[in-house]
Amino acid sequence: MATPWQRSLGHLESLFIDHACFRLLYSNTYRISPNMYRASQPSPSHIAQAARNGVRSVLNLRGGRDCASYILEAEACRAHGIELVDFPVNSRDMPKKETLLKARELFKTMQYPALMHCKSGADRAGFMSTLFLFVHEGQPLPEAMKQLSWKYGHFKQAKTGILDYFFDLYAAYNEKRPTAFWDWVERVYDPVEAKASFRSREWADTVVDRVLGRE
Template sequence: MLKRYTRAAGDRFKRWRGTMTTPWQRLLARFELLFLDHAVFRHIKLNLHPVSPQMWRSAQPSPGHLAKVARLGVRTVINLRGERDCASYLFERETCRRLGMTMVNFPLNSREPPEPERVAAFERLLETIEYPALMHCKSGADRAGIGSALYLLLHEGRPLAEAKGQLHWKFGHLRHSRTGVLDYMLERYGADAASQPIAFRDWAAAGYDAQAMRREFQAGRLSSGIVDRILRRE
């Protein structure tokens, strides 16, 4: 009931907010950003952390947060939520243009391993963007976690143990929830590489069944309830 009411309220705000062309629409967009996309909590904690000297990770940044990371030297913002009809997206696109940062949309799923083709596309993206860069999802826990792990494995050639550290409770990631399938993918790679050493990119290029991994992974009900119903993660 609450979920249906929240969705209906969100749809109404999107219609009223439009493309944020009038002062009234921008005011509505601010309300949508703060309360429907939960930015009020991100003002308390953005979940901003360095992955390496050239990469940062965070939750969905507000215009003020984007100004902060621009002062840190960030040149590219990778939006792991993807393009969507949401005030946070509109403000992000507008602010990146104003600050001279490049915004790239590269959606990842928090409850399914990325397909091998998606991993290859992400590596190509990492080879072409201007650094320093920031990658973000909504909460900075799951998609930002696997994105950061892939960055370390593919772009910096870091050890698997270091990459797995990007999926950690200190960032808000709960490995026993349905988002733990992201950990499971890295563990499967680790098991295969232990028996026959292989670089992650080569392992991914050889092909793996991401959907089979999702079916095999057993999530805990309590952790999944916390992530899906209390934290309301995407």
Template sequence: MVKLTPKKKKRPHEAADLATAEGRKRARRELVWGDHGFLRARFSNLHRIAPDMWRANQPSPRQVVAHAKARGIKTIINLRGASTKGYYLLEKEACEAAGIDLVDFQVFSRDTPTKEAIFGARDLFERIEYPALMHCKSGADRAGIMSVLYMLLHEKVPFAEARQQLSLKYLHVKHGKTGMLDAFFDAYERYNDGRAPEAWKPFLDWVEEDYDRMAVKTEFLENFGTKVQIDKILGRE
């Protein structure tokens, strides 16, 4: 008879106390080692995509200060969502010290976006103070889709130009589940197939009236087995 040992439940992660020396050391370890901050020490994947908007990977506290001083950043949009991990606690502290408004707006890199998220992004871009910077962990996927939305909805650039924000130039690779982001925009292109660019249905009208999130996701997953699965290799969230 085989005796099965029940899996231990993971304990909720308790936030480090930045008011103590040990807590600050722990937060720093979580940033540098747990969140791969050492890889970002010399590479920020930083790009200016419009006069008042930047995109990047997860900034260190020192980089937050640099953004405030060198670029006059007033708002940082954290696309990873709030967290108890050191990378977030230290970023939040640095933003408060630099007078930057830290806005948490969680986006997912391996799922098709919801209608609520798309319209939420539009509203977010309308209410924040500029200049602004948005980031995820790598600056490739979540920062990519949000950059496309920013260029479409706020800067009003043509779709083909906006979509370039989701490309290998910014380290986005579509040959994994992050390809769901590409599938979303592919669906919009297919809907307008055969029409002149000026006759395309407005993007938000398509999202509201025609976009079937689960259908796009299902179609992608059905074809996913033929794609190169590299999510684990890249270590993406």
């Protein structure tokens, strides 16, 4: 976006194609611990506010993309001296083992305070917030899983509920055979088998996919 015209088009794309017009009204931003915020896709003004709040890194759960929202985000992070970390997470699939293990290392090395976000701040942000609070900050799993709730716009009954189901599977296994979470991930967890046993509800899928247009 080298010219003023290109920048204007970029802002319009972000507003109406990537639905930033809704996020200007409600950014779904919450501070979940002294070290972490969660939010929807931040605009440049949201990143400026994050910088004023002391945020040192932004964890982008949508991954790097060739679109205006990402370009504007990257520019704003550079302008405010914030590290931008692209870490794509899927909202409708069981997390891969390598994604989980990379997240563990990322939580150990990233600069804090940090802000994590997806598009709407509901599903992927909820999953990673739960994981962060549980494995990095030591919060009990039932408490950490409150990050996956209606409060943030998350529908457990839809395909996005597969993220809740991942933690439910561990909790059920751990109740019968007490096992450390990372041992379960590395030795027991089978993403393919887990996905095959998950079922969503049609009405919830309609709301999430067709009405809300979630990624």
